[in-house]
Amino acid sequence: MESEFVQQDRQEKAPAWPQEVPHRDWHAFKEELKAAAMSLGIDDIGVASADPFLELKERLIRHRELGRESGFEEADLDRRTNPALLFDRPQSIISIAVAYSSKLPDPPKSEPGARRGIFSRASWGVDYHTALRERLGRLEAWLKERVPGVRVESMVDTGALSDRAVAERAGIGWSAKNCSIISPKLGSWIYIGEMITNLPLPPDTPIADKCGTCTKCIDACPTGALVGPGQLDSNKCVSFLTQTKGMLSDEYMRKIGNRLYGCDTCQIVCPENRGKNWTHHADLQPDPELAKPLLTPLLTIGNREFKEQFGHVSGAWRGKKPIQRNAVIALGNFREHSAVPTLTEVLLKDTRPVLRGTAAWALGRIGGEEAASALRQASEQEKDTEASEAIARAMTALTANAMKEAADTR
Ligand code: B12
Ligand code: SF4
Ligand code: SF4
Numbered sequence: 001m002e003s004e005f006v007q008q009d010r011q012e013k014a015p016a017w018p019q020e021v022p023h024r025d026w027h028a029f030k031e032e033l034k035a036a037a038m039s040l041g042i043d044d045i046g047v048a049s050a051d052p053f054l055e056l057k058e059r060l061i062r063h064r065e066l067g068r069e070s071g072f073e074e075a076d077l078d079r080r081t082n083p084a085l086l087f088d089r090p091q092s093i094i095s096i097a098v099a100y101s102s103k104l105p106d107p108p109k110s111e112p113g114a115r116r117g118i119f120s121r122a123s124w125g126v127d128y129h130t131a132l133r134e135r136l137g138r139l140e141a142w143l144k145e146r147v148p149g150v151r152v153e154s155m156v157d158t159g160a161l162s163d164r165a166v167a168e169r170a171g172i173g174w175s176a177k178n179c180s181i182i183s184p185k186l187g188s189w190i191y192i193g194e195m196i197t198n199l200p201l202p203p204d205t206p207i208a209d210k211c212g213t214c215t216k217c218i219d220a221c222p223t224g225a226l227v228g229p230g231q232l233d234s235n236k237c238v239s240f241l242t243q244t245k246g247m248l249s250d251e252y253m254r255k256i257g258n259r260l261y262g263c264d265t266c267q268i269v270c271p272e273n274r275g276k277n278w279t280h281h282a283d284l285q286p287d288p289e290l291a292k293p294l295l296t297p298l299l300t301i302g303n304r305e306f307k308e309q310f311g312h313v314s315g316a317w318r319g320k321k322p323i324q325r326n327a328v329i330a331l332g333n334f335r336e337h338s339a340v341p342t343l344t345e346v347l348l349k350d351t352r353p354v355l356r357g358t359a360a361w362a363l364g365r366i367g368g369e370e371a372a373s374a375l376r377q378a379s380e381q382e383k384d385t386e387a388s389e390a391i392a393r394a395m396t397a398l399t400a401n402a403m404k405e406a407a408d409t410r
Contacts, residue, residue, distance in 0.1 A: 120262025
């Protein structure tokens with residue numbers, strides 16, 4: 001089979017096809033485009049060539065071989081790395097960055113009896129897919145007004161391309177040790193999206209890496225998911241774990257803490273994000289009650305109510321189940337005694353075995369006679385194997401904790 005390098009070489013030497021758009025000073029046009037960014041609600045624009053991402057492809061093959069994919073990525077590595085497979089005769093890719101908040105204006109307190117979970121910052125405000133698609137739509141309209149014959153294909157997150165690889169090539173920021181694209185002016189609190197075009201815009205220059213000898217993100221990662229600089233084992237990443245739907249191990253449930261969706265640790269510790277909190281996009285401003293919701297009501301929330309409250313945030317994309325499972329985990333990690341009756345309801349009556357098994361874990365962690373009695377009752381009636389095993393483990397953990405506490409108070 002012909003190698004990709006040969007194909008690329010041939011593309012470069014092939015005679016140019018007739019230009020679809022009228023000739024103009026594309027350097028000047030790019031500057032005009034960048035100057036218009038703010039008026040389109042975009043914080044930064046960069047331009048990348050539409051050449052195949054050959055280095056990325058090698059990297060993605062290795063990533064797959066090592067079993068480090070999350071399963072949320074586009075599966076076809078050729079489509080992920082070759083814009084020509086997504087768009088007829090691509091000429092350039094416009095990368096956009098939109099900055100989001102990193103601080104809640106008036107954060108509600110998480111207190112005993114009223115514990116709260118947290119959605120990661122990428123889920124504050126309106127779903128970023130909606131926000132970026134709107135902005136890409138405005139950008140498309142802006143281009144269409146000025147260039148007859150322009151063709152574009154926009155994507156954000158769910159498209160085939162690697163948004164980060166495009167942003168890196170377009171000079172939006174560098175590809176950092178925590179895997180994020182960090183913009184020198186905006187930090188890593190940015191969503192990115194892109195638009196493949198048939199416009200021969202001159203490409204921008206990638207930015208030099210500024211991580212240097214710093215390793216703060218790698219050191220702070222709770223699960224060791226950053227297995228090397230810029231290398232993530234998705235299966236260990238708390239962000240990924242919060243988005244799964246099955247039963248998690250004791251170790252991972254403890255490490256999830258009170259996170260309901262996503263994880264921001266490797267960005268919070270990053271010195272490049274110091275003092276960076278972006279509040280100028282009205283649609284991306286967080287509602288503190290949704291960013292840090294009370295945990296116990298989430299356990300019994302109905303489908304319609306969940307959709308009404310959380311349907312417009314990106315963290316709800318996997319539906320109610322993972323959020324509820326994570327709320328159960330968080331209550332267990334808080335060792336919140338006031339939640340025992342609601343957790344008992346979940347343990348004995350929820351129709352989903354994963355929720356029952358996770359409630360068992362939480363009750364085992366909270367401990368006390370009420371929790372022990374609920375677990376005994378559940379062990380007699382549970383029919384699902386995975387949930388039964390979780391109940392048995394929880395009973396053992398509860399007894400061991402009680403004995404340890406008794407020994408400590410002696
Ligand atoms: C799958 C996915 C995940 C997975 C896997 C993440 C990962 N790091 O691979 C999970 C669920 C864990 C995840 C989590 C998060 N995600 Co996510 N995710 C994606 C998605 C859909 C694909 C990413 C992917 O293909 N990864 C595979 C890796 C190997 O490739 P890559 O990161 O795309 O590309 C880089 C590497 O290949 C590297 N590289 C290339 N060659 C080489 C060679 C060497 C030697 C090395 C070291 C590196 C290297 O450079 C490329 C450019 O940076 C993208 C959207 C998209 N379509 O691209 C969003 C995206 C990456 N996610 C995003 C966000 C915001 C997050 C979270 C912060 C959300 C949260 N708060 O929980 C976390 C951050 C976790 C982390 N440390 O990366 C943003 C990133 C914005 C930014 N500023 O960088 C994106 C771009 C979505 C968007 N459009 O805004 N995500
Ligand atoms: S998102 Fe959290 S778990 Fe994932 S790499 Fe960053 S710090 Fe580690
Ligand atoms: S914490 Fe340090 S090493 Fe990690 S991304 Fe930020 S600057 Fe780079």
